[in-house]
Amino acid sequence: EFGWSAYYDVDDMYAYLRNMSARYPAWAAPVVGGRSYEGREILGLRVRNPGAARQPAIFIESGIHAEEWITSATITYFINELLTSNDPNMTALRDNFDWHIFPLVNPDGYHYSMSNDVMWRKTRSRSPNGCFGADPNRNWDYKWDLALNASSDPCDNRYTGSQPFSEVETRTLASYITAVENLQAYLAFHSNAQMLLVPYSDSKEHLDNYHDLIQVGKATLEYGRRVNGEKYDGVGTAAEMLYPASGGSMDWVRHTLRTPLVYTWELRGWALPCWPAARIPEQGDEVTQMIHGLTVEARKLGYL
Numbered sequence: 001e002f003g004w005s006a007y008y009d010v011d012d013m014y015a016y017l018r019n020m021s022a023r024y025p026a027w028a029a030p031v032v033g034g035r036s037y038e039g040r041e042i043l044g045l046r047v048r049n050p051g052a053a054r055q056p057a058i059f060i061e062s063g064i065h066a067e068e069w070i071t072s073a074t075i076t077y078f079i080n081e082l083l084t085s086n087d088p089n090m091t092a093l094r095d096n097f098d099w100h101i102f103p104l105v106n107p108d109g110y111h112y113s114m115s116n117d118v119m120w121r122k123t124r125s126r127s128p129n130g131c132f133g134a135d136p137n138r139n140w141d142y143k144w145d146l147a148l149n150a151s152s153d154p155c156d157n158r159y160t161g162s163q164p165f166s167e168v169e170t171r172t173l174a175s176y177i178t179a180v181e182n183l184q185a186y187l188a189f190h191s192n193a194q195m196l197l198v199p200y201s202d203s204k205e206h207l208d209n210y211h212d213l214i215q216v217g218k219a220t221l222e223y224g225r226r227v228n229g230e231k232y233d234g235v236g237t238a239a240e241m242l243y244p245a246s247g248g249s250m251d252w253v254r255h256t257l258r259t260p261l262v263y264t265w266e267l268r269g270w271a272l273p274c275w276p277a278a279r280i281p282e283q284g285d286e287v288t289q290m291i292h293g294l295t296v297e298a299r300k301l302g303y304l
């Protein structure tokens, strides 16, 4: 039985997604966002109001880094709240948006992290020199060749891949995202720097709606803080808050698709991936409230 007091491997997580779509067939359907090097699906759930016409779409990407288990556990927790809760904040979320939720976009790496090497981060593609995998958050086709906080060495943990979108996971997911109609928000989940990041990651350049993103982001973190009193370090570009990095998903989405609201969460945690399973619901509740808060605050500024 799937739940939130343990971490689950790919097959169990996917069974849970299929099970939820079977329980709520009018509202939820499994969607395939791409495929992996080892032939797994990138499985997600589309949740939308069967009685509504076109709604703003929100895309959730989680588990791109294989060892960041807490992100996938947190997002399946959110799915559970979204589909089963009678809290009016949750019913508003499921009534008003077209959700594309992918708790695990790097299934090969995650399975390898669970079964062989807890610190595994990358995909599992084979390089000619015998090393495995590229960093799927350095492989997207935006500023890829800057290779900031990245390496051209296939044995490095932050290998860019041999070319932009060399990894089938990022390539196929990008084409899925491109086809999402009316995409208004893209939310990516990592751990564990405890901050909220906005594009772009490669420079300190600020977007035209930077101030809106910061205002909504700060308010969003307050919704999370009210749950357990846990404070995040703040909101800003990766270049200013963390380190400059290039080839990441959120920058590609913002630049290529012009999606207005794009954020990357760095969840809480300590030494990866050892956030204790017994404390998954803590971050599940915080993130659920933050996603709710983000929609409320963004709407105040005319988004969504």
Ligand code: 0X9
Residues within 6 Å of the ligand: 065, 137, 190, 191, 192, 193, 197, 201, 238, 242, 245, 246, 247, 248, 249, 250, 251, 264
């Ligand atoms: O380095 C990363 O990819 C992320 N940090 S992590 O420790 N989880 O690896 C930060 C991502 C922010 N930058 C981009 N989205 N480009």
Ligand code: ZN
Residues within 6 Å of the ligand: 065, 068, 189, 190, 191
């Ligand atoms: Zn990460």
